[in-house]
Amino acid sequence: xxxxxxxxxxxxxxxxxxxxxxxxxxxxxxxxxxxxxxxxxxxxxxxxxxxxxxxxxxxxxxxxxxxxxxxxxxxxxxxxxxxxxxxxxxxxxxxxxxxxxxxxxxxxxxxxxxxxxxxxxxxxxxxxxxxxxxxxxxxxxxxxxxxxxxxxxxxxxxxxxxxxxxxxxxxxxxxxxxxxxxxxxxxxxxxxxxxxxxxxxxxxxxxxxxxxxxxxxxxxxxxxxxxxxxxxxxxxxxxxxxxxxxxxxxxxxxxxxxxxxxxxxxxxxxxxxxxxxxxxxxxxxxxxxxxxxxxxxxxxxxxxxxxxxxxxxxxxxxxxxxxxxxxxxxxxxxxxxxxxxxxxxxxxxxxxxxxxxxxxxxxxxxxxxxxxxxxxxxxxxxxxxxxxxxxxx
Numbered sequence: 001x002x003x004x005x006x007x008x009x010x011x012x013x014x015x016x017x018x019x020x021x022x023x024x025x026x027x028x029x030x031x032x033x034x035x036x037x038x039x040x041x042x043x044x045x046x047x048x049x050x051x052x053x054x055x056x057x058x059x060x061x062x063x064x065x066x067x068x069x070x071x072x073x074x075x076x077x078x079x080x081x082x083x084x085x086x087x088x089x090x091x092x093x094x095x096x097x098x099x100x101x102x103x104x105x106x107x108x109x110x111x112x113x114x115x116x117x118x119x120x121x122x123x124x125x126x127x128x129x130x131x132x133x134x135x136x137x138x139x140x141x142x143x144x145x146x147x148x149x150x151x152x153x154x155x156x157x158x159x160x161x162x163x164x165x166x167x168x169x170x171x172x173x174x175x176x177x178x179x180x181x182x183x184x185x186x187x188x189x190x191x192x193x194x195x196x197x198x199x200x201x202x203x204x205x206x207x208x209x210x211x212x213x214x215x216x217x218x219x220x221x222x223x224x225x226x227x228x229x230x231x232x233x234x235x236x237x238x239x240x241x242x243x244x245x246x247x248x249x250x251x252x253x254x255x256x257x258x259x260x261x262x263x264x265x266x267x268x269x270x271x272x273x274x275x276x277x278x279x280x281x282x283x284x285x286x287x288x289x290x291x292x293x294x295x296x297x298x299x300x301x302x303x304x305x306x307x308x309x310x311x312x313x314x315x316x317x318x319x320x321x322x323x324x325x326x327x328x329x330x331x332x333x334x335x336x337x338x339x340x341x342x343x344x345x346x347x348x349x350x351x352x353x354x355x356x357x358x359x360x361x362x363x364x365x366x367x368x369x370x371x372x373x374x375x376x377x378x379x380x381x382x383x384x385x386x387x388x389x390x391x392x393x
Contacts, residue, residue, distance in 0.1 A: 045364035046307040061221025065211035072204035090181040099177040111167035118163035122156035129153040222268040330366040
């Protein structure tokens, strides 16, 4: 047996070039007569399917609390005590921090002393005026002397009011040394530390940021002017965040702000989207990848946009009459091309709705013939049409 096998290999080796030539001829014949190319004249088709069709606008935006309150200081001084930190839950009126009050207390004491002095001077001027008025009525002093004492008394009265105002201001500033929360919420930012000096001479420094309600968030996203015309309040929104890549969140368009901004020569508008965050999974500052659903249709006939690029029925249907690819579809049923009227419905970036009562399940739209030039079917071969009458793509 081994000898026979060796004899066969020796025979093949002596005639190796004839074997190679024969193999090349066989492969060439297979490519020419039985290859995978479409025969000239076969219809190139694309499927018509029923399903869901959506027109959407995509954008990105930042997740933010609906209402964020910045807490500042109206007086200068050194921070004496801090009572809250990041993520602290606070109620309206809760103590946040205290500023060292000695300087402010000294101002109160000084203003109180000035007020007491002004009151004493006022009282003396009032008594002097009363005495002079009595003397004037009895004819013992001139009218000018009486009027001078009256003027002194009125000026002393105004001095008391000024001193009282300064004292009230000093007391109010002392109260500002104790900073409380203006709202119920969560501290999302703390910008100072104990012992730090706060200078409020020219502007109010921010000490904390408090998010009023983290269970209701909003997304502020920018939409270009090319798409803003189809955005309406109340439209449904879906979005994802990198923190939860497998989960899709939902929201609703609440506001389209009319103030435009220009970024890289593109005019954009801010669209505000309300988001339910009852589970507190979404955090302020996350980037949201937003899909705004403009129009949505279910159970409609749809085709790829490439299926509607046919410009003429020449070579596909004999005597099409007044039918054109704008008003009729060329459908393949069995091995025959049939024209049916249609209208375009919803158009998206990749698919188009076709509206016709004559389409049935299994129909395929003819986009050209194998070998047809661009005058017949633009891009039919480029778009992966099937080969053979009714054949699969």
